[in-house]
Amino acid sequence: MRQQPKGNAFFYLGGAITLVMTLLILVGLVWTPYSPSAMDPAAMTCPPSPAHLLGTDNFGRDIFSRVLEGAGTSFLIAVGVVAIGCAAGTLIGALCGYFGGLPDLVLTRVCDAITAFPSFLLALVIVSVMGKGASNVVLALGILFIPSFARVVRGEFARCRDLNYIRSARLMGVGNVRILFCHILPNTRSVLLPALTIGFNNAILSEASMSYLGIGVQPTQPSLGSMLSDSQTYLGSAPWYALGVGGTMVLMILGFSLLSEGLQQRSRRSG
Secondary structure (H helix, E strand, C coil), X not given: CCCCCCHHHHHHHHHHHHHHHHHHHHHHHHCCCCCCCCCCHHHCCCCCCCCCCCCECCCCCEHHHHHHHHHHHHHHHHHHHHHHHHHHHHHHHHHHHHHCHHHHHHHHHHHHHHHHCCHHHHHHHHHHHHCCCHHXXXXXXXXXXXXXXXXXXXXXHHHHCCCHHHHHHHHXXXXXXXXXXXXXXXXXXXXXXXXXXXXXXXXXXXXXXXXXXXXCCCCCCCCHHHHHHHHHHHCCCCHHHHHHHHHHHHHHHHHHHHHHHHHHHHHHHHC
């Protein structure tokens, strides 16, 4: 019997957690048990019950409904951040790795200069200049995620550009654009997929941190970071508030972390 790779445990467990959380988030985008902004003065800080699965907050709002919407907000922001970082980083890394030369040197040094500074501090500066709000958070974090994707993709393109099948394609008259995106890019998935999951994880953490500090998503739009900031005042009287929000963040991050580890182990074994 063929022995299953040990990395499968991480891959399947992380995939299962991520799938469940994603389904809940998608449901929350179109339906919640209560209106996330509906206040009920008669039900303030109520503990978890069949009527309110995660209890209510200090305004009587249903925490489960707010967690669903807040997780959806964080999820959509992470999607935007990763999309910007991956698209721009892949293009830059592909061009630098394939052609090399002076553009490779210049763009590599620019990426090194960006990564030399703490990314979260740079994000705070960018958002402070551009203004608060979800769209500015997406743009700021997306720009800061470009170097990490560019570096990963550049290494793969530099490795593949002199392989035999690429040389054969050039001899057959295949253009550079087709070689870049039809021949080499599909072969970078073994390193690009783990980078995507790690980037998604970091995007969720970064957005939550900025919203926690009050410079990310602004009221009245729920966000896991801002909700966690609000809940710390009620740790003694309503601990379920922080547990519900914090538990959701932990599960989202854990799912993507395990999935990334599983993908990396699969890549190492297949390589």
